[in-house]
Amino acid sequence: MSNQIILLNHVPSEDHQTYNTDAIIPQDVDTTWLLYFRPQDAYRDFLAELANMASSKTPEKHTWRVYNGGLKYWFDLVGQAMPTKSLVTQYITHLRHQKEWGQGKRGLAVTTIGSKYLAPLRKYLQALAGQDIFTRVDGSPLTNQDRAFVMDAREQIRAAHAVKTPKPEVTTNRAALDVHGERLTxxxxxxxxxxxxxxxxxxxxxxxxxxxxxxxxxxxxxxxxxxxxxxxxxxxxxxxxxxxxxxxxxxxxxxxxxxxxxxxxxxxxxxxxxxxxxxxxxxxxxxxxxxxxxxxxxxxxxxxxxxxxxxxxxxxxxxxxxxxxxxxxxxxxxxxxxxxxxxxxxxxxxxxxxxxxxxxxxxxxxxxxxxxxxxxxxxxGKPEKPERMLLKHNWTIPDIPTQPHQTELSEQALSEAV
Structure with missing residues (x-):
């Protein structure tokens, strides 16, 4: 079974790009969901929401370009497969370990995955799951079996939308110090x-x-x-x-x-x-x-x-x-x-x-x-001085006398204890 990328035929072709990566789904996918759902309409709703953002009113259109590029990457990778929780999970795994960037580097940071890839995908999935489906795409009426399929498919799309961004391997309340970039003197x-x-x-x-x-x-x-x-x-x-x-x-x-x-x-x-x-x-x-x-x-x-x-x-x-x-x-x-x-x-x-x-x-x-x-x-980009994290106060604390037969802790003993 081939793992060739399937290009989604309902996505606009301008600035389209085929990515050099392995597909995460087989080529012969079940496209039954396309008999009822209209991905092209969801994509247009996605673009309309982007156009209403404040950043889209500027010449640069940063968010529009990033979000649209992130969603197109999803389309190129998964083709016509129906979005599911399993598929989105595999997609995240691909982004974390296989997505190429820079000079032959692979794997994206969790923050990049969340902001550039999952954020636009969630907007698209929200529009897709919210579609009103009263007939098939070809206009024929729905049967009871059709309605059951649509209900089940909608729940699966909502489950795909609910997949959370993975947590980073290391967490801290302090900002990372080994960040990229230069700080000139x-x-x-x-x-x-x-x-x-x-x-x-x-x-x-x-x-x-x-x-x-x-x-x-x-x-x-x-x-x-x-x-x-x-x-x-x-x-x-x-x-x-x-x-x-x-x-x-x-x-x-x-x-x-x-x-x-x-x-x-x-x-x-x-x-x-x-x-x-x-x-x-x-x-x-x-x-x-x-x-x-x-x-x-x-x-x-x-x-x-x-x-x-x-x-x-x-x-x-x-x-x-x-x-x-x-x-x-x-x-x-x-x-x-x-x-x-x-x-x-x-x-x-x-x-x-x-x-x-x-x-x-x-x-x-x-x-x-x-x-x-x-x-x-x-x-x-540098650690705060430890003394800045000490509370400054004017409290009066009495001297604590050493009791008889009590041995004072020396600096050496303290260092050994640490």
Whole structure:
């Protein structure tokens, strides 16, 4: 019996991808359930729910892309088999041990499985189990035997929906310390700043972008959403009002230096263009713009993905390329290379530097826009000092005298007891 992957014929074919992995079900599956249930309608309901999410109203559509990709992986893997508890359990096992990612690596983390694969699958299964079935798909009336089958199949789909995300092998109330990512030091951040030649357009832009990234901890998508109209002056600083993760619109504080760098960059960029040029950065246009290798703005008719480049601003990949370039220009003065870091590592760096300077965890949580303190702890990436976990108090405790014939515990005895 072949274990060839069966592509689900009712799933839209755009951006379809066949994954190089073994199927978890045989090819000759029982498709009786397709006489009653309409997976294509459930998939459309799934897409409609995604479209109503706040994140789907942004150009990036992060959640839409991740969820849709995760569900398509399920379709490619299981084909036309009816979703059951057993099938979903096998699917999770496949993801944990066989799913390929990176450079030949296999097996996904439990958190990745839950957020990128099981979350969209549950939405699809919920829509599938909730379908009203009054006739067969071909329009013929249901018999009593049909109704019994539909009832049983619906229960099996609901059981598949109820399968829980597996627990991680190791649990703790503290954030994991062996997390991926880099946390640069204050010196290393300064070294990056020093590579920027502010006499050039690209150098001034990169310095401003680096400074904002390392001072606000904004995500790459949030950085790209900044416009002049979204920067407001508060009592003691400036505030950036952009949409953050999961629809969060909490303002992001910006100091005077950051605002000055932004205005200097915009002035320099606009002065390189005619005053009536549509490429000029205006109140509602993204402030970060791409610059050519000759240090000039891109031509007015140059198009990016779907729109003119100056309308969408700098791309996420261009920001990543800029970070790689700046890291390569740093002269460490030693034989060691400058750490390779990503845009998200700027957030980790902000968390680590803020904590090292004594900032409270809840304040760092607010800067990064986290819902959970545990997540903030992972970004800091180092253990809390043990003395910080001691309760500070002003209680008076009397001295405890040593009784006659009582031997005091020495440090050596305590260490041996441990």
């Amino acid at each position: 204050m010196l290393q951040v300064q070294q990056l700043y020093d590579t920027c030649d502010v006499s050039t357009l690209a150098g001034l832009r990169d310095l401003a972008l680096l400074y904002i990234g390392f001072n606000t901890g904004m995500r790459i998508a949030e950085l790209r959403r900044i416009t002049l109209a979204k920067i407001k002056q508060a009592d003691t600083c400036y505030q950036i009002h952009v949409r953050r993760k999961r629809g969060n619109h909490d303002p992001i504080s910006l100091d005077e230096t950051g605002f000055r760098l932004i205005t200097k960059w915009i002035e320099r960029y606009n002065n390189s263009l005619p005053s009536d040029d549509p490429r000029c950065i205006t109140a509602d246009r993204p402030i970060w713009q791409s610059v050519q290798f000759n240090d000039a703005p891109f031509p007015i008719d140059y198009k990016g993905t779907g729109m003119q480049m100056f309308e969408r601003g700098i791309s996420a990949e261009s920001i990543r390329a800029m970070l790689r370039k700046r890291a390569s220009l740093v002269n460490t003065g030693t034989f060691t290379e400058f750490p390779k870091f990503s845009p998200h590592d700027m957030r980790r760096t902000v968390a680590a530097i803020a904590r090292n300077s004594g900032m409270d965890l809840t304040d760092i949580q607010g800067i990064l826009g986290h819902k959970s303190l545990a997540t903030t702890g992972r970004y800091i």
